[in-house]
Amino acid sequence: MQQDPDLIARSANELVGDLNPQQAEAVQYRGPALLIGAGAGSGKTRVLTRRIAYILSQFGAWPSQILAITFTNKAAAEMRERLAALIGPVAERMWVSTFHSACVRILRRDGKSIGLDPGFSIYDTADCERLVKLIAADLNIDVKRYTPRAILSRISDYKNNLEGWQDKLREQAPDYRPGQRGYQIGNPGNAEALYAVVYAEYQHRLAAANAVDFDDLIGRTVELLRRDPAVADYYRHKFRYILVDEYQDTNHAQYVLVRELAGVDAAKGAPVPADMPYAGREGQAWITVVGDSDQSIYAFRGADIRNIQDFEQDFPNAKTIMLEQNYRSTQTILDAANAVISNNEGRKPKKLWTALGKGEPIVGYAADNAQQEAAWIAGEIARLHGEEAIAYSDMAVMYRANAQSRSLEEALINAGLPYQLVGGTRFYERREIKDAIAYLQAIVNPADDVNMRRILNVPKRGLGARAEAIVVGYADMNAIPFYAAVERLDSIEGVPTRTANQLRAFRDLMDGLRKFAADPANRPSDIVAEVLSKSGLLDELRKSEDPQDASRVENLSQLQSVAAEFEQNTPDATLAGFLETTALVADSDQLPGEGEDSGKVTLMTLHTAKGLEYPVVFLTGMEQGTFPHSRAMEDASELSEERRLAYVGITRAKRRLYVTRAAVRAQWGQANEMMPSQFLDEIPSDLIDWKRREAGVERMRANWSNGGFDDDEFGGWGDDDFGGTTYGGSTYGSSYGSSESASGSSYGSGTRRFGAGAGSRSRGGSAGGSRSGSAGSNGRSGYGSRSYGSSGSSYGYGSGSGSSSRSGRVTTRRVAPKTGGSASSAAPGAPRDNGLNIADFHVGDRITHDMYGLGTVVDTLDKGAKSVITVDFGSAGTKRLMLNRAPIEKL
Incomplete structure (x- = not known):
């Protein structure tokens, strides 16, 4: 086969000479189906790009025969850059894109056969x-x-x-x-x-x-390939090598799309020579998928882990090659990740290792509350930057849910530290940007009712709900789009004169903008400028006295800059192409590129962090009910996904990893006592250097000797009200002042009130306390948490400057006295040690629990005084119980 003249010839040795044996094997493999099991940081992007270059230079394939799929635009751009360095400018002519971008190209070209106009x-x-x-x-x-x-x-x-x-x-x-x-x-x-x-x-x-949503881009492409044989044949002959990154994150529709494009089912029964050195024009395309089942964390978006787990069943002749050498993290970090993920069942055995050395221990910190946790993290970030000259952009703080970011943001602001929040209100979701883009969408596609109706009265032009209803009624009656009804304004009966005049003005505005956009001399940035000027969007904001509107003007200015940048990077740039680019932007695409110093600490959820890496990572909220999430506590598959999320978080760290937790966290206006995350239990204790192993409230409890509550266990009571006994009829809260860490350093945290109602009082604590309360995902208390009452008085037990705090809480509850002892012999509310020994419990043992009834022990964890047993209570679910506190009896 004749080579493309723009293709740089590469010898096989040039492409695999600097790879490890497993990477080299994956790059060179010849066969119709290959699964590359790429562990975190194992160089999968390098292997994928080298394999593409190898297919081109050694298999004799044409660039047009290759389809490479990634999950983000940023990953696609990185792959194209690497390929350009390997094979030259021909890389720009290859299909290297996200699933959605590839489907847009297919639908724009061939969607007419399923009723989609190219300008959708x-x-x-x-x-x-x-x-x-x-x-x-x-x-x-x-x-x-x-x-x-x-x-x-x-x-x-x-x-x-x-x-x-x-x-x-x-x-x-x-x-x-x-x-x-x-x-x-x-x-x-x-x-x-x-x-x-x-x-x-x-x-x-x-x-x-004439519109689609994101899910339609995949589903309608599958529909097209199934309904139009000519289109299906075209793409099956075109793409002979299909490579898919992050295969563990594919959903069912994406899985079917890959099979349709490759012609897997259409080629069944067709003879394929076993020794065929490359993918011929006929038969199934060769498929390479890269992924890690241990990093499948998007089930909530429809991702199906079975796609990667069952790859060898879907493709009986498939080859699997595992990449286990990590080039990112220290061995300590990898040992922690391996230890956590090994608790998931049904996974392919894989153990990451590195030649980078053991590295520093993981640093742990147990805070009294979320505010103190955030303050300690801010202090540590300031120390790392000031004393060790670590750039702010080299540090990231990660959390399970967006609601956790509030206290972290407050602490960073109070400390004067620069940060960027990823996953907040995205640029393209801001109101003024949405308004401007709605104009652009309406110009390109006048049939787009949603965007046309959005801009009808933006900025305000006297066309309110009544005017809109008149047009909608006529459009519905005549089965025409909204704007077509505006164009037939003179045929609509009963339109008030003032409304008719305003509708004509709107119609003239849109017609003028469409004519301007249709002129080939006008580039996307020119069209954006024309829309901002003629629509009145810019003038309205400039005239406003609201200080926030000044920043909105800057955002609109940025939109025009984005359009200009799009023109520079895109030959033959069109307005439709610009809108397509803005529509397909993901959260992670907005992050600075590798090596680009933003000068800011990054805050993000663990789901957003997928695919990223930082020299220093803080994993926060490591508590039962926070991470793992409370929803996962009674669902084995969800718990496995949470554990994979922990694995992803741990492996984002290159040199240093911090794990932090709060003994108390606020949810729905209530303070909940949180137990340490089971993921902390799963990390070998010798890997973590605890700067503060126990929170003040936990140290106080440990000093109490007898009597008190029997509810201090992992399987938490939630809102179950203890069988009708009111908890917290009178509540005494605690406010947290300075807390002395194990290393002797003192970190301030604001005053914190528990369950304080009207007329509550707080005494002690440090000045400058931050406000409390963050919304959870539902109205129930988290798993492993204990909820305090919302009435009664709150009294603080603060500490003076430089002193060790005795932060704690005292609550009253009716408790039956223990046999042979006095109920009054212990402090009110002190936790009871039931005297049970972990050595007496084994998997399979039967127990009875005061609340959950009969159960079977399914796991035991010897942690001395903090030993934990996991018990299956049947319909009540599986619970992790702190042995010496749980109200249980062995049968």
Whole structure:
């Protein structure tokens, strides 16, 4: 086969000479199916790019025959850069993109056969929610009971599983016809019927607007390949080598898409020579997937870990090569990650190792509360930057849920430390940016009702809900798009004169902008400038006296700069292409590139951190109910996913890892006592250097000797009210002042009140306390937490400057006296040691619990006085119990 003249010839030795044996084997493998099990930091991107270069130079393939799929634009750009360095400018002509970007290209070119015009709009989450709200209003759906976000989540599930709206409607509401007006759902409590009706109407309106959402990009491409044999044959002949990164994160629709593009099922039964040295024009394309089942953390988005676990079953002739040498982290960090993930069952054995040496121990810190945890982290960041000259951009703070960021942000602000928050309000989701982009979308696709209706009265031009309703009514009656009704304004009866004049002005504005955009001489940045000027968006913000509007003007200026940058990087740049780029941006795409110093500490969720790495990482909120999340406590598969998330978090660290927890964390306005995360138990104790092993409240409790509560256990009581006994009828809180760490350093934390109602008092503690309270995901207390009452008085037990704190709480509750002893012999509320010994418990033993009933021991963990047993209580679920505190009896 003749080589592409732009392709740089590379010898096999040049491509594999500096790789380790497993990497070299993966690069050179010849065969129809290859799974590269790439552990964290094992150089998978390097292997993937070298394999592409090897296929081109050694297999004799053409660049156009290769499709490489990544999960983020940033990863795709990095891969293209590496390929350009290896094989020259021909890399720019290859399909190296995300799933969604590849599908957009396919649908723009061939979507007409399934009813998609090439200029279709791509709706983001905000657009989709707006569309669902419009549908809910027309169908008289209670959006408080069925929120647009919940409805969209269900629709997304349907699409990820390739369940069409026709099938769902046939099953649940066969009498409904999309586009039908005045329909009443027979039983509003029938959620499945409601979801089916909204799904059908949602797809109907997307089609009418010539629009798709993100899930459609995958699902409709699968539909296209299945419904149009000519299109399917074109892409199956075009792509002979398909390489997919992060395969463990694929959902069912993406899994099917890969098989359709590769022609796996179409090629079944076709003879393929066993010794074939490359993928021929006929038969199945050669598939290479790269991934790590230990890093599958997106089940909530529909990712199916079985796709990678069952790869060898899906492709019987598949070869699996494991990459275990890590080039990122120290051995201490890897030992911690290996120890945690080894507790997951059903995984392929893999143990990461490195030649980088043991490195420094993991640093642990147990704070009294979330504010003290954040203050200590801020202090440590300041120390690392000041004393060790570690750049702020080399440090990242990671947490399980966005709600945890509040106390961290406050601490960094108070300490004067620069930071960037990833996963907050994204640039393209800001109101003024959404307004500007809605104009651009409406210019490109006038049938886009959602965006056209958004800008009808933005900025305010006297076209309110009444005017919109008049146009909508005419559009519905004539089955035409919203803007088509505006264009037929003169045919609409009963329009007030003032409203008609404003609608004509809007129509003239949009027609003028469309003509300006249609002129080939006007580039995307010119069109953005014209829209901002002629629409009045910029003038309205400039005239405003609201100081926040000044920053909104800067954001609009940034949008024009983004368009100009797009022109510089894109030959033949178009407005539609610019909008496509902005629609496909992910959170992680907004982070600075490798080697680029942002000058800021990065705060992000663990899910966002996937694929990133930092010299210093702080893993926060390591408590039962926080991380692992409370939802995972009674679901083995969810707990396994949480453990994979912990593995991802640990392996983001290159040189130093910190693990921190809070003894008390606020949820829904209540202070909850939190037990240490089981993931901390799973890390060998000799790997962690605890600067403060126990919080003040825990040290105080440990000093109490007898009597008191029997509820201090991992399996927490939540809101179960202890069988009707009120907990916290009178509550005495504690405020935390300075706490002396094991190393002798003193870190301040603000005053903290527990369960203080009206008229509560606080005494002691340090000045400058920060406000408390962060919302959880539901109204229940977290797993492993104990909830304090919301009434009564709160009294602080602070510490003076430089003294060791005795932070704690005292609560009253009716407790039966122990046999042979006095109930008054111990401090009120002191935890009871039930005298049980871990040596007496074994897997399979039967026990009875005062609350959960009969159970079977399924695991034991010898931690001395803090030993833990895991018990399966059947319908009550599996619980982890602190042995010496749990109200249990061995049978």
